[in-house]
Amino acid sequence: MKMNNVEQFILAEADYFHPMLERAQQSTLEQRESWRRETIRERQERMSLEVFDLLQGTVKYGPFKGLHLDRDTWWGKLDLGSQCLGLYEKEILNLIEATEAGRFSTFIDIGAADGYYAIGMLVSGKIGKTICFEQTEKGRAVIAENWKKNHSVGELTILGEANAASFASLRAQDLENALVLVDIEGFEFELLTDEVLNLLKSCTVIIEIHHWMDDFLAKYNAFLRNAAHYFDIETVQRVERETSNLPELRDFTDDNRLLLTSERRPGMMRFLKLTPKAQ
Template sequence: MDITKLINSELEYYQPIIETASKVNNENLTVWRNETVQQRQERISLECYDLLKGQVSYGPFKGLKLNKDTWWGKLDLGSMLLGLYEKEILDIISNIKQDEYSNFIDIGAADGYYACGILNSKKINNAICFEQSQKGQEVIHQNWINNGSLGSLTIYGEANLQSLEKLSEEDVQNALVLIDIEGFEFELLTTEVLAVLKNCTIIIEIHNWADDFINKYRTLLMNAAKHFKIEPLKPVDRSCFNYPELRHFTDDNRALLISERRPCLMRFIKLTPL
């Protein structure tokens, strides 16, 4: 390699690193050394948000705009923008063919990251969200507007047997369903609800800290097996080493950026209609 090109390339590599270091003063260092882990994660997540201008830069939701003033996931904004958050689910979405599913049903929709992301990707043109928080419902709708109001979005409150039975036959025919409701999946997914969703592909995040978890999980799997093939999803590695936007981050901060703060290596299961 020509030495001049090599020097220029190396200077270009180090430029953002040196620029960042030049802005650090003793006051910054004092504050950072006294941060809690949560405070640091929020700080670097928002720093990543600013670097990427609030737009997802990688993965199936590339181009999706996220609101900095979130209701639910401020600490996860950075990994969402990098296409690394819950990558087990993102990898499934990446492999979906356009119009493979008639609808996307998001139970526990939070800020609407998945619903708005899927509509923005145009892989599925109709999204139905269940989010019991009024604030969450408002944020979902605003995020949809911020991204051009693509496709069709319907937002309901709590998901239960009664609200799911109100969905039309077309809504639950060949839909992709995502369920993340912090341990209440065991109360929701009764035999009756599973029968309502029997023609859907369902991805469930399993929360093992629920009371009487073993018995509840065993019952869920037994009931689901009547209508579905059950597949535990393998954990997916996440790495920040090849993102040029992060080369000025410390090793600790890069690792913390992709932490999802889970108490253990958690499990997603995928249910496919028999």
């Protein structure tokens, strides 16, 4: 930005540096010393919860704008800040944002954790009905509570473990033209057998691939060959998390701003999108 009047430039620069200078004045010597002893994980949790509190636990950006989150989550406390800023798993959020309301009949969330996607889809208005699978009792209780916190919007069904039998028990209309998200920490190949893929053949399926199990490539290749019978397969391209444009992070250090967006993955994760083959 070019300014001919130096006094105007000085005022603009004072405004630019104000958040950083104000933050520096707010911390005590004891706080700064304790922060130097933090582990990376401890610092990330502190940054995440600071943003969560700043935004009062409400998602401010992205397709889930307005979604209320629970601070005492059992699964993803380190991701709360990123979720509030609409940055968490932005690849998936961008796909959801580009989806027209009513495009899919049902959202099926496999590995629903705290219900971020299950309830977020209902809050977004993109889909009016969600079926989520979460095998832990604690997770199912948290999802139910979070749904109440969001005024029980839409229609939510909470089920236990996802397997061939539980899928077969779903109504045909729930599987017809559904959007399915699979994130089950490496068990996707055990779940997505040919039998299950056949049940899902009219659905659009988004899968997070986890590569750290034994015999990964053999299992992955077998899965891809089975899936190709029913679906066109494409990768979901990595999306960078832009933070410099967010006013909430203006006074964050570079390390803290970037750490906030880290999803602590052991590499660049692979998301696949499976689209039903033309019948």
